[in-house]
Amino acid sequence: xxxxxxxxxxxxxxxxxxxxxxxxxxxxxxxxxxxxxxxxxxxxxxxxxxxxxxxxxxxxxxxxxxxxxxxxxxxxxxxxxxxxxxxxxxxxxxxxxxxxxxxxxxxxxxx
Amino acid sequence: xxxxxxxxxxxxxxxxxxxxxxxxxxxxxxxxxxxxxxxxxxxxxxxxxxxxxxxxxxxxxxxxxxxxxxxxxxxxxxxxxxxxxxxxxxxxxxxxxxxxxxxxxxxxxxx
DNA sequence: GCCCATATCTTCATTATTATAGAATTAATG
DNA sequence: CATTAATTCTATAATAATGAAGATATGGGC
Numbered sequence: 001x002x003x004x005x006x007x008x009x010x011x012x013x014x015x016x017x018x019x020x021x022x023x024x025x026x027x028x029x030x031x032x033x034x035x036x037x038x039x040x041x042x043x044x045x046x047x048x049x050x051x052x053x054x055x056x057x058x059x060x061x062x063x064x065x066x067x068x069x070x071x072x073x074x075x076x077x078x079x080x081x082x083x084x085x086x087x088x089x090x091x092x093x094x095x096x097x098x099x100x101x102x103x104x105x106x107x108x109x110x111x
Numbered sequence: 112x113x114x115x116x117x118x119x120x121x122x123x124x125x126x127x128x129x130x131x132x133x134x135x136x137x138x139x140x141x142x143x144x145x146x147x148x149x150x151x152x153x154x155x156x157x158x159x160x161x162x163x164x165x166x167x168x169x170x171x172x173x174x175x176x177x178x179x180x181x182x183x184x185x186x187x188x189x190x191x192x193x194x195x196x197x198x199x200x201x202x203x204x205x206x207x208x209x210x211x212x213x214x215x216x217x218x219x220x221x222x
Numbered sequence: 223g224c225c226c227a228t229a230t231c232t233t234c235a236t237t238a239t240t241a242t243a244g245a246a247t248t249a250a251t252g
Numbered sequence: 253c254a255t256t257a258a259t260t261c262t263a264t265a266a267t268a269a270t271g272a273a274g275a276t277a278t279g280g281g282c
Contacts, residue, residue, distance in 0.1 A: 006149075006151055008120055008239080008240065008268095009119060009120035009123075009240090010240075010241075011240090012120075013210055016210045016211055016214065016217075017210065019214050019216050019217070020213075020214065021213075021214075021215065026258080026259095027258070027259065028257080028258060028259085034210070037206060037209040037210050038117075038206040038209075038210070039202075039206070040116075040117055042241090042242095043241065043242045043243065043244095044242095044258090044259080045241080045242065045243075045244090045259095045260080045261085046240080046241045046242065048259065048260070049240075049241075050240085050241090053239095053240090067249070067250055067251095071250085071251060071252090071255085071256060071257080072249080072250045072251040072252080072255065072256045072257060073249070073250060073251085073256055073257025073258055074247095074248055074249045074250065074256095074257060074258040074259060075248095075249070075250080075257095075258080075259095076257090076258065076259090077258085077259075081216070086216045089216075089217065090216070090217055093207070093211055093217060095148060095149045095150070096123075096124075096204075096207055098148040098149075099124055099127045099128065099145070099148050099149070100127050100200075100204050102131075102132075103127065103130050103131065103132075104132060105130055105192070105197045105200070105201070106127075106130070106200065106201055106204055115241080115242095115266070115267080119240090119266085119267055119268075120267090120268085121267080121268060121269095122267085122268095137231080138231065138232070139230075139231060139232090153268095153269085154268085154269050154270055154271085155231085155232080155270095156232090156233080156234085156268095156269070156270065156271085156272095157267095157268055157269050157270080159231095159232065159233070160233095160267085160268070160269085161267085161268080164266095164267080185229095185230060185231040185232065185274095185275055185276045185277065186230095186231080186232095186276075186277080187230090187231065187232095188231085188232080223282105224281105224282095225280105225281095225282095226279100226280095226281090227278105227279095227280090227281105228277105228278085228279090228280105229276100229277085229278080229279105230275100230276085230277080230278100231274105231275085231276085231277100232273105232274080232275075232276100233272105233273080233274070233275085234271105234272085234273070234274085235270100235271095235272090235273095236269100236270085236271095237268100237269085237270085238267100238268080238269070238270095239266105239267080239268070239269090240265100240266080240267070240268085241264100241265085241266075241267085242263100242264085242265080242266090243262105243263095243264095243265105244261100244262090244263100245260105245261080245262085246259105246260080246261070246262095247258100247259080247260065247261080248257100248258085248259075248260085249256100249257085249258085249259100250255100250256085250257080250258100251254105251255080251256080251257105252253105252254095252255090
C-alpha cells in the first residue's frame with residue numbers, strides 16, 4: 001500500500017497545533033496542546049512520529065532552536081507549517097465540517 | 112496496545128455518515144457519502160471493517176434489512192448510532208473545533 | 223419453470239500505516 | 253555529577269487499505 005496522500009487524524013491535530021500563532025511549536029508543547037484540547041493523552045512518541053511524517057511530506061519545516069532553556073535540557077526543534085501544509089489542513093478541516101454539517105445530533109455547540 | 116478509547120479518522124467519518132438523518136445507512140451508501148464529501152476514494156472493505164469496529168465498541172447497532180432491492184443484490188445491513196456513539200462523535204467534533212479555533216490561517220469558510 | 227448473466231452487497235486474506243509505552247539517549251545547567 | 257528537559261529508539265498492537273472472492277437476489281431467454 002502506498003503512502004496516504006491525505007492527513008491522518010493525529011497528523012491533522014499536530015498540524016493544527018503547529019499552526020497556532022504562538023510561533024514556538026515544538027514536540028512537548030504540541031503534545032500538551034493536543035492533550036488539553038482533546039482531553040486525551042497523546043503519546044510523545046506519536047507526536048514526534050507525526051511531526052516527522054509531516055515534514056517529510058512537505059507540510060512542515062523544522063529548525064533547531066537555541067539551547068536557551070531556563071534550566072537545562074536539550075535544545076528544542078521548532079516547527080512551522082508550509083503553505084502546502086496550511087492548504088492541506090484547510091482541506092482536511094473542511095472535509096470534516098462537510099461530514100458533520102446538517103447532523104441534528106451534533107448541533108449542540110453550534111447553537 | 113490495547114484498543115484505543117477514541118475514534119480513528121475513518122471511524123469518525125463512518126460514524127458521522129451513519130448519523131445522517133436519512134436513516135438508511137448501509138455499507139455501500141456510507142462509502143459513497145464519504146467519497147463525495149471528502150473527495151477521496153475509500154475502499155468498501157475499509158468501511159465495513161470500520162463499521163465492525165464501531166459496532167463492537169458499542170457505537171453502532173446493526174439490523175439486517177429485507178432483500179427488497181430493485182434489481183438483485185444481497186440484503187443490506189443497516190446501521191444506527193447508539194447514544195454512546197452520538198456522544199463520541201460529538202466529542203470528536205468538538206475537539207476538532209477547539210483545535211481549529213483561533214487559527215487565522217483557517218478562517219476562510221467560517222467567514 | 224429453470225438456468226444463467228448480471229447487479230448488489232458483504233466478507234476474506236494480506237499488507238501497510240499509525241499509535242503506544244517505556245526505556246534510552248542527548249544536551250544543557252549549576 | 254546530579255538534575256532537568258527534550259528528543260529518539262525499540263518493539264508491539266491497533267487501525268486502515270486493497271484486491272479478490274463469496275453470497276444472494278433479479279430478470280430475461282428459452
